Amino acid sequence: MNHLPLIIKREYLNKVRNRSFIVMTFLSPMIMIALIAVVAYLSQINNDKQRTISILDETGVVGEIFENADHTTYTLINDAGLETAKELVRAKGDFGLLYIMKSPDTLNLVESINFYSDDSPSVSIISGLERRIEKRLSDLKLQNEGVDIEQIRASKTKVAIAQETFSGEKTSKIDSYLKLAFGGAAGYLLFMFIIIYGNMIMRSVIEEKTSRIIEVIISSVKPIQLMMGKIIGTSLAGVTQFVIWIILGGVLLFVVSAIFGIDLMQIQSPQQDMINQAMAESDAQNIAQDLITGFVNLPILNLCIAFLFFFLGGYLLYSSLYAAIGAAVDNETDTQQFMMPIIMPLVLAVYVGVFTVIEDPHGTISTVFSFIPLTSPVVMLMRIPFGVPIWQQLLSFALLVCTFIFTVWFAAKIYRVGILMYGKKPTYKELWKWLKY
Amino acid sequence: MNNLLVANSVSKNFGNFKALNNISIEVPKGSIFGLLGPNGAGKTTLIRIINQITMPDSGEIILDGSPLKPHNIKDIGYLPEERGLYKSMKVGEQALYLAQLKGLSKQEAKERLTYWFDKLDIGDWWNKKIQELSKGQAQKIQFVVTVLHRPKLLIFDEPFSGFDPINASLIKDEILQLRDEGATVIFSTHRMESVEEMCDHIALIHKSNKVLDGKLTDIKRQFKTNTFEVGFQSSNPEEFTQLIKEKFDVFPATFKNLNDDIKMNIKLPQEISSNDLLNFLTSRAEIHHFVEVIPSANDIFIQTVKNN
Numbered sequence: 001m002n003h004l005p006l007i008i009k010r011e012y013l014n015k016v017r018n019r020s021f022i023v024m025t026f027l028s029p030m031i032m033i034a035l036i037a038v039v040a041y042l043s044q045i046n047n048d049k050q051r052t053i054s055i056l057d058e059t060g061v062v063g064e065i066f067e068n069a070d071h072t073t074y075t076l077i078n079d080a081g082l083e084t085a086k087e088l089v090r091a092k093g094d095f096g097l098l099y100i101m102k103s104p105d106t107l108n109l110v111e112s113i114n115f116y117s118d119d120s121p122s123v124s125i126i127s128g129l130e131r132r133i134e135k136r137l138s139d140l141k142l143q144n145e146g147v148d149i150e151q152i153r154a155s156k157t158k159v160a161i162a163q164e165t166f167s168g169e170k171t172s173k174i175d176s177y178l179k180l181a182f183g184g185a186a187g188y189l190l191f192m193f194i195i196i197y198g199n200m201i202m203r204s205v206i207e208e209k210t211s212r213i214i215e216v217i218i219s220s221v222k223p224i225q226l227m228m229g230k231i232i233g234t235s236l237a238g239v240t241q242f243v244i245w246i247i248l249g250g251v252l253l254f255v256v257s258a259i260f261g262i263d264l265m266q267i268q269s270p271q272q273d274m275i276n277q278a279m280a281e282s283d284a285q286n287i288a289q290d291l292i293t294g295f296v297n298l299p300i301l302n303l304c305i306a307f308l309f310f311f312l313g314g315y316l317l318y319s320s321l322y323a324a325i326g327a328a329v330d331n332e333t334d335t336q337q338f339m340m341p342i343i344m345p346l347v348l349a350v351y352v353g354v355f356t357v358i359e360d361p362h363g364t365i366s367t368v369f370s371f372i373p374l375t376s377p378v379v380m381l382m383r384i385p386f387g388v389p390i391w392q393q394l395l396s397f398a399l400l401v402c403t404f405i406f407t408v409w410f411a412a413k414i415y416r417v418g419i420l421m422y423g424k425k426p427t428y429k430e431l432w433k434w435l436k437y
Numbered sequence: 438m439n440n441l442l443v444a445n446s447v448s449k450n451f452g453n454f455k456a457l458n459n460i461s462i463e464v465p466k467g468s469i470f471g472l473l474g475p476n477g478a479g480k481t482t483l484i485r486i487i488n489q490i491t492m493p494d495s496g497e498i499i500l501d502g503s504p505l506k507p508h509n510i511k512d513i514g515y516l517p518e519e520r521g522l523y524k525s526m527k528v529g530e531q532a533l534y535l536a537q538l539k540g541l542s543k544q545e546a547k548e549r550l551t552y553w554f555d556k557l558d559i560g561d562w563w564n565k566k567i568q569e570l571s572k573g574q575a576q577k578i579q580f581v582v583t584v585l586h587r588p589k590l591l592i593f594d595e596p597f598s599g600f601d602p603i604n605a606s607l608i609k610d611e612i613l614q615l616r617d618e619g620a621t622v623i624f625s626t627h628r629m630e631s632v633e634e635m636c637d638h639i640a641l642i643h644k645s646n647k648v649l650d651g652k653l654t655d656i657k658r659q660f661k662t663n664t665f666e667v668g669f670q671s672s673n674p675e676e677f678t679q680l681i682k683e684k685f686d687v688f689p690a691t692f693k694n695l696n697d698d699i700k701m702n703i704k705l706p707q708e709i710s711s712n713d714l715l716n717f718l719t720s721r722a723e724i725h726h727f728v729e730v731i732p733s734a735n736d737i738f739i740q741t742v743k744n745n
Contacts, residue, residue, distance in 0.1 A: 003538050010534055014526065212521030216579075219488040219515040220538035223509075291557070418492070431451050 003221045004229050011233025017241060025241050029249040051095035053129075056085045058102035065136045086116060096121060098129060108204070143346050179385035180358060182303065185410050187353045191346060197238040197315075198322035198342075202335065205326030205419070214419045223416040224408075229321045231302050253418055273387040299387060304394060306384050314377025317407050318342065321347040324411035327418030341349035353382040361386035371396050375401035410435070441466040441590060442501075443620040444570065447496035449482055456482040458645045459496070463591075464623060464638070469501055469616055469732075471636035471653070472625040480625050481518065483505045484592055487623070488515050496694050501589060504544045511540040514550040514588035518565060518625075520579055528561035532582050539586040546585065550672045553581045553655045557607075572599050580608055591615060597631065629724065629735040641738065643745050653734070660740070663705045665714060668698035668726030677721055686716075696725050 015021055022239070053169045057063030066074035075094075084101055089097040096117030103112045113133065115121065122156050139149055163175075205227075208214045217226060325338040352369045360366060361383050369390070370380040376396045380388070417434040426434075442464040449457040457479045464470045472479050485491040487498055487506060498505040500512065506508065523531055529550070536546035554560040557577055568576055576599045584591060595689055597605040613635070617624055626635060632639065633654075639656065642651035649656065667690075671677040678699060681687060686704040693698070711729065718724055732740075 006534070006537055014523070018525070061495055180460070208523075211524050212519045213523055215490070215517040215519055216535065216582075217523075217538070218490055218537070219517070332571070420485075 002225075004225055004232075007221065007229025008227060008236070009068055011230050012236050015200070015204075015234055020152070021237070021241070025244050026248065028112035032249060033252040036253070038155040050135040052092070053096050053098060053183055054085065054089045054092075054094050055100070057100045061140060062100050062133055062136055065132060069099075074354055076100055083175065090118075091118070100133075113348045176386075183357065183382035183385040184353070186303075186311075187305050187350065187378040188385075190314055190378055191350050193238060193242070193311075194315055194318045194346060195343075198319050200238070201319050201422060202322040202326035203232045203332065204230055204234060205323050205415075206335075207331065207424070209330060209419055223419065227320070227323050227415050231316065231323060235315065235319070264374060279363065282349035299384065302390075302393075303384055309397055310377040310381050310400070313397065313404050317373065317377075317400065318346070318402045320404075320408045320411035323435065324373060324414040324418070327411075327415040328421075328426050328431060329418075329423060330425070334337060345372075346350050346378070349378035351377050357382045357386075362388075367392070371399060373400045376400055439546065441501055442623070443499040444483070444487070444495050447483065447486060447493045447498065449479075449486065449491065449493050453471055455645050457486075457493070457642075460642065460645075460647050461496075461644060462557075462564065462640045462647065462650060464620055467616065467619060468637040469612075469622045469624055469635050471625055471632045471639035472642070472699045473627075473632065473639055473734075474642035474737060475718065479645045480642055481594065483642070484517075484625065487590075487592065488513060493687075503661050506528060510587060512589045513575070513592065514539075514583045514586065514590070515592045516579060516594060516596055517585040520576075522575055522579060525566055527563070528565050528570070528578055530565065530592070531567065532585070535582045536585050537587075537732045541586050550581070553585065557581065560597040570691065573601060573604055576600060577608075577689075580611070584611075584620075588635060590621050590622065592685070594625045595627070597626070597628065612626070629733065629738060632734045639734070641741055643742050645684050646745075648745050649737070649741050655733055658735060659731065660737050662732075663707065664688075664730040665711060666692060666700075666726065667701050667718065667724065668694050668696070668700045669705060669718060669722040670696060670698055671722040674699050680721075685714075692726065694726055698725055701727075702730060 050071055050073065051074060053066075054075050054077050055063045056077045057065060063076050066076075068074060077088065077097075080088065085097055085099070096115055099114045099116065101112035101114070115126065115129070142149060143154070157400065208217070221229075304357065321342055325335055325342070329335050349369065350363065352375060356363060356365045356369075366379060366383055369375045369382050370392070377400065380393065380396050386394070413435050414431055438465045442462075444460060446459045446461050447458055448455075449456055459481060460479070462470075462472075462483075472480050472483070482491065486493050487505075489507065491509065499510050503697070519567075526534075532550050533543060533546050536550070537543060541549070551560075554563065559574070559577060562570065562578070563573070567578070570578070580596070581594075591612075596608060596612070600608060609631070610625075611688045612622060625630075626632060635678070636653055638651065639653050640647055640651075651659075678701075681703065685706075688702040688704065690700045690702040692700060703714060705711070715724070715727060
C-alpha cells in the first residue's frame with residue numbers, strides 16, 4: 001500500500017498550519033524590508049547632512065580649487081592667523097578647518113597641511129581633500145616644467161577590451177558580474193534552504209519520537225516511506241514559504257520605496273561597488289547593451305535544469321542526513337555532536353564558492369569541489385553560469401545521485417533503528433552497529 | 438486451521454545480543470493470548486516482528502495460514518507500550534489519518550469513528566487537540582484508533598496503563614466484546630490479575646527463550662502440587678494435628694472462615710488421592726473447608742522465572 005501521498009499531505013498541512021510557521025512566513029519579509037528601509041533612511045539622512053569646511057590657505061595656490069559640492073560648502077578665510085581662524089570656525093559651528101601652512105617651497109607641501117575638527121573626520125572626507133590637493137599640486141608642478149596641461153588631458157585614452165570566446169560568444173565584465181550574481185544566488189539559496197528546512201525535518205522526527213507516536217505509525221507504514229514523506233512534505237512547505245517570502249518581499253519593497261520615496265538602490269554594498277566600477281569603465285551607452293547580451297549569454301537553459309537537479313539532489317542528500325540525526329537522538333540538545341559533520345562541508349562549499357570560484361571558476365580547487373558530492377551542489381551551481389562542460393555536469397550529478405542513494409539508504413537504516421531507541425545518547429560507534437541490525 | 442497466528446522458530450539478534458532464541462508460539466483463533474515475561478525478555482521484539490516493524494533473522498510468522506506479507510498490516514491492530522499521538526493535531530483529523538494509513542477510506546473511517554466516539558461518549562472531542570486532553574482521554578482515542586479497521590489480530594501491550602479503574606474495566610469489556618465478535622487478541626502485560634481474568638492461552642518468555650506455553654488451565658494443572666487447603670474442628674486438636682503432620686507434608690494456611698478452625702495446607706504424595714485425605718479427615722474431625730490449591734498466574738510466573 002502506498003501511503004506516501006497521505007504522509008506528505010499530513011506533513012505539509014501540519015507545517016503550514018503551524019502558528020509559528022505562519023508568523024515566520026509573514027513576519028520575516030516585513031522585518032527584512034523594515035530593516036532595509038531603516039538602513040536606507042539613515043544613510044540618506046547621513047548623506048543629506050550639510051557641512052561647511054573652512055580653508056585657511058597661506059600659500060594662496062591651493063584654496064581656490066575647492067568648489068562647493070552637494071553636501072559640502074567650502075569657505076575661504078583670508079588674512080587671519082591659525083588661532084583666530086580656529087576660533088572663528090568653532091564660533092560658526094563649521095565642520096572643520098583645513099590649514100595649509102606657508103612653506104618656502106610652494107609645491108612641496110607634503111608635511112604642512114593640517115585638518116582641525118571637533119569630531120574626527122571620516123576617511124572619505126580626508127582622502128577627498130587629499131586627492132584634490134594632490135591633483136592641484138601635480139598640475140602646478142607640470143606647469144612649472146612648462147608642460148601644457150590641456151595637452152595631457154587631451155592625450156588621455158580609454159580602452160575597453162571586447163571579449164569574445166573562440167566560439168564567437170561576446171562577453172564583457174558586466175557579464176562576469178552577472179554570472180557571479182546568478183551562481184552565488186543559486187548556491188547560497190541552496191545553502192539556506194538546506195539549513196532551514198533540514199533542521200525542520202530533524203525537529204519533526206524528534207517530535208514523533210518524543211510524542212511516542214512513532215511505533216503506532218510504523219506499524220502501518222514502512223519507516224523509509226515515513227522518512228521520505230517527511231522530507232518531501234517539509235520541503236513543499238519550505239518552497240511555499242520561500243515563494244511567499246519572495247512575493248511578499250517584492251511587494252513590500254515596492255510599497256515601502258513608493259511611500260517613503262527612498263531610493264533603496266542607494267544602499268551601497270561591496271558587490272555594487274564592483275558593478276559601479278565596471279559600469280564606470282565602460283561607456284554608458286554600452287552598459288545596457290552589455291547587460292542584455294550578458295543576460296542572453298548566460299546559459300539560461302543549462303542553469304535552470306542544473307539548478308533544479310543539483311538543488312534537488314543536494315537538498316535530498318542533506319535532508320536525509322538530518323532525518324537520520326533526528327532519529328538517532330531523543331531531544332534537540334543531543335543533536336550537536338552529529339550536526340558538525342553536516343554543517344562543515346556545507347560551510348566549506350560556500351567558502352570555496354565565494355573565494356575560489358570568483359577568482360577562477362575553472363581552476364583545480366573549484367573543479368575538484370564541484371565533484372565532491374557533499375560540496376558539489378553548491379559549488380557546481382556557482383560554477384555553471386561561467387559555462388561548465390556538460391560531461392563535467394553529468395559526472396558530478398551522477399556522483400551526487402550515487403551518494404544520495406547511499407545516504408538515503410544509510411539514513412533509512414539509522415532511522416529505522418533509531419526511532420525505536422529511547423533513553424540513551426548514541427555514539428558514532430553505536431550508529432555503526434545499527435547499520436548491521 | 439485453528440491457529441490465527443503461528444510463529445515458527447523465530448530468532449533475532451541485535452549485534453551480539455540475542456533478543457529472541459528460536460521462539461515458536463501458536464495463537465488459536467478467537468482466543469486471548471497472554472504474552473508474558475519479565476522486563477527485557479524479548480516480548481516487544483516478538484511483537485514488533487509480528488507487526489513487521491523488525492524483520493526476524495530466521496524463522497517465519499504465519500498469519501491465517503499464509504506467511505506474513507506487507508499487505509497484512511491492515512489485518513493487525515497494534516497498541517504499543519510506548520504510545521502517543523501527535524500533540525498539536527486535532528483528535529478527529531488525527532484519527533482519520535491513522536485509520537487511512539491502515540487502509541480505510543476516508544468515508545469509512547469517518548463512519549466508524551462516529552460510531553466509536555458515540556459508544557465511548559467522546560464525540561465532543563473531535564475538534565480538540567491531543568494536548569488539551571488528559572492522559573486517560575488520549576489513551577481512549579488511541580484504543581479506538583487501534584481497533585477501528587477491524588483487524589483479525591489485535592495486539593495490546595499494557596493496554597490498561599494510564600486508565601482509572603472505571604475506564605480500565607470499560608476497555609476490558611470492549612476487548613472481550615471484540616474477541617466475541619471474532620477477533621484474536623495478543624495481550625502483553627505485567628498485571629497478572631488481568632491475565633487471570635482474560636487470557637485463555639499464555640506463553641512465557643524469559644531471557645529470549647520461551648519457557649512456558651499452553652492453555653492457562655493446562656498450565657495450572659501442570660503446576661498444581663496436589664496440595665489441599667483444609668479447615669476443621671476437632672475435639673483434640675493438638676493430637677490430631679500431630680497425627681496429620683506425621684502422615685503428610687503440612688504448611689501453614691491463611692484464609693477467611695466463620696468458624697474458629699484449624700487451618701492448614703496439606704500436600705499429598707502422588708499415590709494418595711483427595712478422597713483418601715478426605716476420608717482420613719472426616720473420620721476424625723468436622724470439616725468446614727476443603728479446597729484444592731490452584732496456582733495463580735502470578736505464582737506460575739514467579740516460579741518459572743526463578744527456576745530458569
